[in-house]
Amino acid sequence: MGEISIIHGRIIMNDKESGNEFFKNYIDKNHPLLPIEAFNLQLLNSEHYRYNPILTFGRTYKYLDGGYEWKQLILKFENILMNLNFDNAKMYLETEFLGNYEFFWKKIPANEKGQKFFFGTGRFSMFGNRIEEPDSKFPMNTEYPIRYDEEILDGFNSIVNQLNTIPKETKHIFIKPYEHEFLGHDGIRLILTQLQLNGIIEWGYETKENNYALYIIRKKEITQMKNAM
Numbered sequence: 001m002g003e004i005s006i007i008h009g010r011i012i013m014n015d016k017e018s019g020n021e022f023f024k025n026y027i028d029k030n031h032p033l034l035p036i037e038a039f040n041l042q043l044l045n046s047e048h049y050r051y052n053p054i055l056t057f058g059r060t061y062k063y064l065d066g067g068y069e070w071k072q073l074i075l076k077f078e079n080i081l082m083n084l085n086f087d088n089a090k091m092y093l094e095t096e097f098l099g100n101y102e103f104f105w106k107k108i109p110a111n112e113k114g115q116k117f118f119f120g121t122g123r124f125s126m127f128g129n130r131i132e133e134p135d136s137k138f139p140m141n142t143e144y145p146i147r148y149d150e151e152i153l154d155g156f157n158s159i160v161n162q163l164n165t166i167p168k169e170t171k172h173i174f175i176k177p178y179e180h181e182f183l184g185h186d187g188i189r190l191i192l193t194q195l196q197l198n199g200i201i202e203w204g205y206e207t208k209e210n211n212y213a214l215y216i217i218r219k220k221e222i223t224q225m226k227n228a229m
Helices: 017-024 068-082 150-158 187-197
Strands: 004-013 054-062 086-095 100-107 117-121 130-132 171-175 201-208 211-218
Touching: 068 086, 068 100, 068 187, 150 187, 171 201, 187 201
Parallel strands: none
Antiparallel strands: 004 054, 004 086, 086 100, 100 117, 171 211, 201 211
């Protein structure tokens, strides 16, 4: 996607309170893609608005591509939306070499599949009407809903029973995860991120015995994961 990428956008809120409550304890853990500094909370709390409060956001990236890092960003952004009382949101992605993209989310009642958002690409009005079809729907042919790598998913599911033997609130360390068949793969971060956002685990990287290590802290029972989210 080129060397420099920029995301920016706005969330039309139904209230200020849900935003203030959520961001009060908000921390973007493990390679923060959407740190709290990216969100304009001062504007959210401004008294100078016509109808709905607005929450704007933006930041720059280096080497943000259409792979796992981009997928993690979408997971984290949708988790933020899940915790806000909002009407709709737009995100703009500008890239140095591969063009620009526009994404639209609108909250809907959860359906039988658990879907809670209408998602679209291209140009939309503030009310959710499509104005223009996109030239390219997602960067680097990334799919939506976000999907895990099937081999990495199968590998993770194969050790779910093992992970559930970890006592809750206890750190389990995998030394040299890159030597493991799938734990060293970038795709595992997407699965771990989703579990963390759901409050099931905490995870991260550290040095153990002078070696690179992955740690997992189990908070709840881990169940097998499925595609797509």
